[in-house]
Amino acid sequence: MGGVPYGRPMAMTDADGRDGLQLDQTTVQIGPYLQTWPCGLVLELVLQGDVVQRARVVRPPYGPTKGAPDGVSNRLRGAARLLKLLQLDGLTERCRRAAAAHERHEAVDIAALRAAVRRSGAFAALPPRLGSCRLEGTETDVRSRLRAWLDDGEEQPEGATTEPKSRLSGLLSGLEWNEAMLVINSFTPHQLRGMAPREKVADAGDEPERKHAAMEHAH
């Protein structure tokens, strides 16, 4: 059963974590470039319909190219990606423009931006406790991370941010596609590099994949 037709693993049924329906399972590689995606990150996802069953980091994302790793401009760029996922294109544009303006050392009114985001219902639209993990010693979720990105805008001293102990692949299992995308985009590239190290096939460790790997070895 199964095999790798046209160079891709065939869709196979597997036990389901959501509603007990045995749906086809499909394995896809996503990345390194997408509209709303940390640059350079490559994930191998085992999907059942729109639910992520397992995730494996094939390649960690690139580090930030400009500014302090978790500084204002990179946090605004992160907020822009999340807002894009919430279909708020206008506010996405405002965030990106503010990030660019901050890099040119122009004054940026982050409070106004934050008020506009709140009026759009963005915080209410995010489910509570989505992607929750400990960050800098406090429990955070996607909503609180977005809120922190749009906070007063004080430059954090470099290195003050401790990286989260959770692994990205662990946070994604069982999430629906859109929720998984929100979680992936709720970390700065700097934070992601700490929590998304390259993972070997065996790490994700499940029966069909081991077989697949063994077959590749035999060739």
Add this chain to the structure above:
Amino acid sequence: MTAATAAAALLLMLGGAWLVAVFDRIAAALVARRPIVSPWLAPLQSGAAHLARRPNRTEHPDGLNWALAPALYLALAFVGVALVPLSTTGAIADLPAGIVLWGAVESLTVVAVFLHGWSANALFPLLGAYRYVAIGLPVMLISMFVLIAAALPAQSLALGAIVQSQAGLWNVVRQPLGLPLFLLLGLSLTLRGPFNYADSADLAGGTDAERSGPPRALWQWARLSMAVSFSAMAATLFLGGPLGPAWGTVELGPLWLAAKTAVVLALLVAASHLLARMPPSRMLTLLWTVLLPLSFVGLVAAGIEAAW
């Protein structure tokens, strides 16, 4: 049906689709706080650019359905507007149960969008297609309650009779829940903003992700046309359609309808640029546990009001 009615309907659909695109540019610029640059011509230029590009092809698509889905979507938009009474004397298709056919247009739109995503044979369009069906079903149920409520005061399923029943008081006042709930359907039918689950950013464009060239232009035009069709229907059901003061002896019905349609279009565009979209599972919970019961409350209230 006279030739003049058909010409008026065609003008409404073509002019309306262009107007939605113009509204979209203006709203996008206002929300992003940047200057509005050439809103009148930009939609036509971007349409022409799509037409000049080559269509994309995926691996083993269901070619027939992939080609037909945008055409079906567009055709459904035109069926919708054919039912709308353009003047007090009648519509292109003046059916005794016109509102029922509009219900069929709504449900077949779900089929058209699903086929568009499914037939591309690619991951993102497929996810968009399934997700759209999951959200589209409860939204459609809400709209069915809203439609029944709008037909109650007229005691008729004919859209002409529903317009006449609003001669004294428009349904937007008589049934305050109706238009807001019906606007949710409009956002869902046209894949917009807070109800854009089919063609969304997290799927890199969803059912439209693998499209380029003329088929993409056709799909976008169909979306704009459906917005016009929906808005004309909303204006008919809630804003009295072509009812309005005449200018001397000249009846201004079609102009009143066009103006009211433009107002609904502006509301639709504003909602799609201003409101955040929830993840699908959160939206499903909200739809089934809050909005669907709310639409039922609206129906009961409309029934009591009509029996009074």
